[in-house]
Amino acid sequence: MSAQTMTGAEIILKALVDQGVEVIFGYPGGAVLPIYDALFKQNALRHILVRQEGGAVHSAEGYARSTGKVGVVLVTSGPGATNAVTGLTDALMDSIPVVCLTGQVPTHLIGNDAFQEADTTGITRPCTKHNYLVKDVKDLARVMHEAFYVARSGRPGPVVVDLPKDVQFASGPYIGPTELAHKSYRPQTKADSQRIQEAVELMARAKRPLFYCGGGVINSGPDASKKLTELIRLTGFPCTLTLMGLGVLPASDPLFLGMVGMHGTYESNMAMHDCDVMINIGARFDDRVTGRLAAFSPGSKKIHVDIDPSSINKNVRVDVPIVGDCASVIADLTRAWKARKGKADERGLQSWWKQIDGWRRRDCLRYEKTTKVIKPQYALDRLQTLTRSRETFITTEVGQHQMWAAQFMKFEKPNRWMTSGGLGTMGYGLPAAIGVQIAHPDALVIDVAGEASILMNIQEMSTAVQYQLPVKIFILNNQWMGMVRQWQELIHGGRYSQSYTESLPDFVKLAEAFGAVGLRAEKAGDVDGVIEEMIRVKRTVIVDVCVDQTENCFPMIPAGAAHNEMLLGPADKAEKPTSEEGMVLV
Amino acid sequence: MSTIERHTIAVLVDNEPGVLARVIGLFSGRGYNIESLTVAEVDAATHQSRITVVTTGTPMVIEQIKAQLARLVPVHGVHDLTAEGPCIERELALVKVRNVGQERVEALRIADIFRARAVDSTIESFVFEISGATEKLNAFIGLMADLGEVEVSRTGVVAIARGATVGSPMGGREPVKRSSKPIR
Ligand SMILES: Cc1ncc(C[n+]2csc(CCOP(=O)(O)OP(=O)(O)O)c2C)c(N)n1
Numbered sequence: 019m020s021a022q023t024m025t026g027a028e029i030i031l032k033a034l035v036d037q038g039v040e041v042i043f044g045y046p047g048g049a050v051l052p053i054y055d056a057l058f059k060q061n062a063l064r065h066i067l068v069r070q071e072g073g074a075v076h077s078a079e080g081y082a083r084s085t086g087k088v089g090v091v092l093v094t095s096g097p098g099a100t101n102a103v104t105g106l107t108d109a110l111m112d113s114i115p116v117v118c119l120t121g122q123v124p125t126h127l128i129g130n131d132a133f134q135e136a137d138t139t140g141i142t143r144p145c146t147k148h149n150y151l152v153k154d155v156k157d158l159a160r161v162m163h164e165a166f167y168v169a170r171s172g173r174p175g176p177v178v179v180d181l182p183k184d185v186q187f188a189s190g191p192y193i194g195p196t197e198l199a200h201k202s203y204r205p206q207t208k209a210d211s212q213r214i215q216e217a218v219e220l221m222a223r224a225k226r227p228l229f230y231c232g233g234g235v236i237n238s239g240p241d242a243s244k245k246l247t248e249l250i251r252l253t254g255f256p257c258t259l260t261l262m263g264l265g266v267l268p269a270s271d272p273l274f275l276g277m278v279g280m281h282g283t284y285e286s287n288m289a290m291h292d293c294d295v296m297i298n299i300g301a302r303f304d305d306r307v308t309g310r311l312a313a314f315s316p317g318s319k320k321i322h323v324d325i326d327p328s329s330i331n332k333n334v335r336v337d338v339p340i341v342g343d344c345a346s347v348i349a350d351l352t353r354a355w356k357a358r359k360g361k362a363d364e365r366g367l368q369s370w371w372k373q374i375d376g377w378r379r380r381d382c383l384r385y386e387k388t389t390k391v392i393k394p395q396y397a398l399d400r401l402q403t404l405t406r407s408r409e410t411f412i413t414t415e416v417g418q419h420q421m422w423a424a425q426f427m428k429f430e431k432p433n434r435w436m437t438s439g440g441l442g443t444m445g446y447g448l449p450a451a452i453g454v455q456i457a458h459p460d461a462l463v464i465d466v467a468g469e470a471s472i473l474m475n476i477q478e479m480s481t482a483v484q485y486q487l488p489v490k491i492f493i494l495n496n497q498w499m500g501m502v503r504q505w506q507e508l509i510h511g512g513r514y515s516q517s518y519t520e521s522l523p524d525f526v527k528l529a530e531a532f533g534a535v536g537l538r539a540e541k542a543g544d545v546d547g548v549i550e551e552m553i554r555v556k557r558t559v560i561v562d563v564c565v566d567q568t569e570n571c572f573p574m575i576p577a578g579a580a581h582n583e584m585l586l587g588p589a590d591k592a593e594k595p596t597s598e599e600g601m602v603l604v
Numbered sequence: 605m606s607t608i609e610r611h612t613i614a615v616l617v618d619n620e621p622g623v624l625a626r627v628i629g630l631f632s633g634r635g636y637n638i639e640s641l642t643v644a645e646v647d648a649a650t651h652q653s654r655i656t657v658v659t660t661g662t663p664m665v666i667e668q669i670k671a672q673l674a675r676l677v678p679v680h681g682v683h684d685l686t687a688e689g690p691c692i693e694r695e696l697a698l699v700k701v702r703n704v705g706q707e708r709v710e711a712l713r714i715a716d717i718f719r720a721r722a723v724d725s726t727i728e729s730f731v732f733e734i735s736g737a738t739e740k741l742n743a744f745i746g747l748m749a750d751l752g753e754v755e756v757s758r759t760g761v762v763a764i765a766r767g768a769t770v771g772s773p774m775g776g777r778e779p780v781k782r783s784s785k786p787i788r
């Protein structure tokens with residue numbers, strides 16, 4: 019088949035279409051005008067005009083995370099590209115597949131400090147999985163297809179393609195996506211069968227086993243979560259999930275212990291500490307999960323399944339490393355477990371569950387029931403109850419509200435929960451919700467927000483209204499950077515340095531100013547009403563929920579502490595002051 | 605505390621723009637050490653370059669370094685030459701020494717012992733070319749510094765495994781046993 023000749027801009031769009039792209043999130047500028055011109059002349063690709071490039075990347079992340087597809091971003095050179103950096107870093111930390119196309123000054127001007135020139139590949143090298151500068155239109159089609167392959171395969175991540183303006187104008191050959199293997203990049207997806215056997219042996223001999231699963235399972239596709247749920251039920255082992263893994267096992271499953279880590283449940287963290295065999299599937303022993311490394315699950319043999327070999331033995335030494343794609347490894351483990359016919363150590367498992375049930379009875383997420391002031395946990399409890407029967411997707415900003423959302427919102431399926439885990443990016447939730455809503459027009463998409471975080475990308479309200487997206491911004495407004503205030507209270511002697519926002523907008527009027535709907539709840543009795551109204555209105559809505567300003571998020575493993583040194587509530591904190599080591603941790 | 609080890613790692617990469625920045629950025633970004641790093645294209649037909657990097661760290665860090673290198677998209681293979689069996693390491697230096705009289709004679713004599721070659725000379729200076737293991741170069745440069753003012757340019761280590769196995773392209777295979785004797 020002879021190659022078609024077309025302009026660079028046309029090649030870019032054709033490659034996007036051939037890669038199955040339907041939507042791109044972008045913002046125009048001088049260095050991408052040829053691409054915008056080509057966009058104008060076609061109908062296959064829908065362009066969502068954001069209000070700031072940072073919003074475009076988070077929207078693409080939300081789109082990607084909720085669909086399993088690659089999210090696509092188009093921005094101009096210089097400030098367009100630098101604005102995208104936070105989102106790219108966010109996508110890298112959380113392994114979200116994103117392809118970000120950036121305009122660049124024409125090749126002959128590169129290096130001349132030309133207008134709106136930035137060394138985009140230099141700046142984004144450490145915050146992308148890979149990046150390209152296309153200097154010759156002959157390479158363009160290949161690079162475009164390669165970018166998609168790299169972004170979605172192996173451990174997914176963001177890929178930048180930097181596109182000088184002259185290359186967009188030049189004519190060159192178009193080639194379609196090929197099946198050709200990449201020269202050097204070949205992620206291992208199939209595990210070593212010996213390791214599978216070792217893992218199954220360990221599992222069968224375990225007296226206190228625990229599944230600890232994370233976002234890698236979600237990245238492996240919905241089938242991976244389904245198969246994993248089957249395996250977990252087959253074994254009868256308890257399972258905890260990371261922040262990124264919520265939804266992998268239905269929250270209603272009795273085998274689910276809740277989230278693990280700094281603000282995870284008591285039962286999850288105690289089980290992590292006391293288990294004798296830990297089966298980590300698609301999680302990465304992040305510091306939010308492990309607490310003090312020296313005291314991390316001291317008595318367990320550890321199995322670690324990860325598609326990225328560099329995740330294995332990075333923080334925690336493991337006994338059975340398994341490199342492979344979760345879905346494939348889970349299938350192998352299930353087969354080996356069934357073939358072995360051996361069951362789990364029933365007696366051991368029984369007394370393990372007894373111990374776990376004891377921990378569960380501590381009811382660590384319990385909170386004070388109030389009639390006047392709204393406890394943030396109560397607001398989320400009600401949100402959960404009143405949205406349970408719907409197709410609901412939750413995004414969050416970053417802070418206490420994010421942790422409460424992780425604790426109180428219950429996910430029965432993967433891809434329903436979008437949060438900035440690794441980077442902890444305030445301002446993620448609203449643009450991410452926009453991306454989710456674009457992909458799922460009829461679903462109920464809610465950004466659980468803090469009043470501080472929401473202001474970081476509030477301009478995207480304008481995007482939501484333009485595309486008539488009925489996203490709901492559910493602000494738990496405590497007037498504080500609550501999470502900062504909590505740390506200042508626990509670690510810095512209650513010196514609340516710059517964590518109170520003296521002046522906040524009236525969020526109801528703000529919503530109206532954007533052409534959206536604003537609602538407010540001021541006492542516990544208002545909560546159900548505003549939630550019902552928010553769901554009823556098929557428009558963009560901001561709900562300003564005025565919550566208790568002093569509430570702290572528990573349980574909490576303080577920085578530098580171990581899993582069995584959790585604080586369960588305010589009364590606990592005085593007894594266990596933070597160690598000197600812990601003070602320096604973030 | 606784990607012991608700090610010194611490893612020589614060979615990395616075969618696509619010789620494309622930015623590839624060296626990726627490798628170096630990985631070391632600086634993750635706080636790994638670089639004792640020396642050399643790079644040159646070794647296969648003109650496929651445009652592949654070989655980077656030899658000497659690094660130090662605990663066994664866990666060394667393992668991370670290799671895994672992180674292998675993860676870079678344009679990397680074809682990573683070989684830990686220190687861990688995989690005997691290897692030869694060589695470095696080349698050009699050493700200019702400026703001196704007169706008896707010290708000049710002594711410099712020549714020592715150069716001879718070290719099999720360094722004079723490749724440039726004036727009546728008050730020599731440039732010696734010397735190659736060998738890093739320690740040998742260090743010793744030679746130390747002696748020259750005692751004999752006059754010196755200026756040094758070194759390549760950093762290049763290394764290759766001993767034995768008949770041809771390791772390129774290097775597919776990240778299991779370590780191979782090599783049996784050939786070192787030639788002195
Ligand atoms: C971009 C960015 N800047 C700073 C921080 C540090 N930070 C973490 S939580 C937080 C406060 C968030 O306040 P708010 O959105 O009101 O949430 P709350 O904790 O009150 O629920 C801050 C400043 C961050 N995570 N991201």
Ligand SMILES: [Mg+2]
Pocket residue numbers: 417468469470494495496497498499500
């Ligand atoms: Mg707040």
